[in-house]
Amino acid sequence: MEDCRKYFLCRFSFIHHLFGTKIISSTLKIHPNSLYRWIQEYEKYGESAFPGHGSALRHAQFETKKLEKEHKLLQEELALLKKFQVFLKPNRK
DSSP, rough: HHHHHHHHHHHHHHHHHHHHHHHHHHHHSSHHHHHHHHHHHHHHGGGSSSSSSOOOOOOHHHHHHHHHHHHHHHHHHHHHHHHHHHSSOOOOO
């Protein structure tokens, strides 16, 4: 996988210098700004710019989403425990 990615990057940089971004973007049928942004993200973040398959979330964004899900789950559990706490108290009259 790593060799394939490096091969693709070498080919892309060669083709990019030959033809330019506008011709490549029209050939791939994507907006030139998308291609510019992808190039800038790769230059800035390197291999970690596009982790996984089909998702451009960086590691920090992935961790944030994971923690938000966990936080929501814990809030729901806490609300359920608060409701159940009424049944645990002895009857006071």
